[in-house]
Amino acid sequence: MAEAAAKAAADEIYLISHLEKQDIDLAICADTLSTGKRFTEEQIAYMRQMVTTLNESVVRIDRMLFKEERIRRQELVKFNETVEDKTEEEVQAELERLKANLERAGTTLTTDIDVAFKYRQNAVTALRERYLSFRTFNVFRGNLDILQTLMFLMDFKKENVSDIDGKPSWLKIRSQLDDDFLNKLQAYDPREPQIRDKNTQYATVSNLRKMVAACDMDEVKAKNRPLAELLGYIQDALAVKKQARFERKESRRQAEEEAARIAAEEAAAAEEAKAAEEAEAGEGDEPAEEKKDDADPEAAEEEEN
Numbered sequence: 001m002a003e004a005a006a007k008a009a010a011d012e013i014y015l016i017s018h019l020e021k022q023d024i025d026l027a028i029c030a031d032t033l034s035t036g037k038r039f040t041e042e043q044i045a046y047m048r049q050m051v052t053t054l055n056e057s058v059v060r061i062d063r064m065l066f067k068e069e070r071i072r073r074q075e076l077v078k079f080n081e082t083v084e085d086k087t088e089e090e091v092q093a094e095l096e097r098l099k100a101n102l103e104r105a106g107t108t109l110t111t112d113i114d115v116a117f118k119y120r121q122n123a124v125t126a127l128r129e130r131y132l133s134f135r136t137f138n139v140f141r142g143n144l145d146i147l148q149t150l151m152f153l154m155d156f157k158k159e160n161v162s163d164i165d166g167k168p169s170w171l172k173i174r175s176q177l178d179d180d181f182l183n184k185l186q187a188y189d190p191r192e193p194q195i196r197d198k199n200t201q202y203a204t205v206s207n208l209r210k211m212v213a214a215c216d217m218d219e220v221k222a223k224n225r226p227l228a229e230l231l232g233y234i235q236d237a238l239a240v241k242k243q244a245r246f247e248r249k250e251s252r253r254q255a256e257e258e259a260a261r262i263a264a265e266e267a268a269a270a271e272e273a274k275a276a277e278e279a280e281a282g283e284g285d286e287p288a289e290e291k292k293d294d295a296d297p298e299a300a301e302e303e304e305n
Contacts, residue, residue, distance in 0.1 A: 028054075069138055076141060079130070080225045095119055109191065113243055117190060117236040124233050125186050130226040135177050142224035144168035146231050149211040151176065152203040153234060154184050155194065166202075185233070190240040193248075205241050208234070 028051055032039065039047075086094075099115045124131075134140070140147075148168035151161040161176065163169045196204050212234055221228035 072133070072136055073141060076224060080222070083225055111243070113236070113239050117240050120229070120233050120236045121186065121188070124229050127226045127229060128182050131177060131182060135174050140170045142227040143215055143220060144170055144173065145211055146215060146220070146227055146234070147173050149208050149234055150230055153208060153237060154181070154188065155203070158202055188237070190237040191244040205238055205245070209238055
């Protein structure tokens with residue numbers, strides 16, 4: 001056991017020694033705070049000792065964090081290697097079972113894209129602990145654009161997940177990866193309309209699609225399999241949102257056509273009613289003339305002559 005630990009420590013030292021390094025010059029300033037006195041040799045020696053201790057502490061902490069980071073990355077790599085992709089036949093069978101379960105539960109929306117999103121949502125929910133472990137990474141392994149896009153999809157404000165230049169900030173995003181966020185992912189319904197004003201145009205469906213357009217699923221999966229599931233979650237959700245938007249537009253168009261048809265029918269019925277009234281009024285005048293003719297036949301003969 002002791003020999004294995006010594007070998008691991010030696011490997012760690014060897015790895016650290018071969019890392020690419022960069023010298024950073026830092027300056028520590030000291031002031032006598034307007035006392036008008038110079039530092040004594042003893043005080044200068046003490047400050048130098050403190051600077052040396054600080055430098056050693058920073059290096060020690062850096063190596064400790066690096067070691068922890070490597071362990072976490074090894075766990076992620078091991079997870080990627082142990083999980084195998086399902087065959088197309090297996091995925092299709094699971095989709096059919098899910099669709100049948102949704103229909104039995106009385107769900108009305110069981111189109112292929114709706115079922116595909118629900119299937120992905122269940123897969124993401126199953127990886128809940130993996131996503132919570134992302135918070136332990138000091139340097140994120142993977143494309144941060146995916147997480148930023150997901151945050152925008154969940155209505156997070158840009159300034160809460162981005163740097164001042166709009167790029168994703170891992171420090172800010174990491175703080176949002178908690179149970180509340182994962183509950184949002186689990187309960188999210190892409191068919192629900194999300195209003196975007198002039199200040200949130202970065203979160204429109206078209207912009208979100210552009211943000212992840214360059215992401216290759218296989219490349220993301222090779223580096224971080226749980227992150228690949230989130231990429232699929234985004235893609236499937238946007239597909240549902242696009243379809244839902246088309247259906248709403250189609251429903252409005254049909255409603256407008258139906259309203260126009262009803263209005264035309266009502267207008268035609270009103271015209272027919274008006275014509276019938278006029279015809280009835282015309283028929284009512286003729287008997288009065290006949291009575292006049294019957295009452296004074298001689299006068300009628302005089303008029304005709």
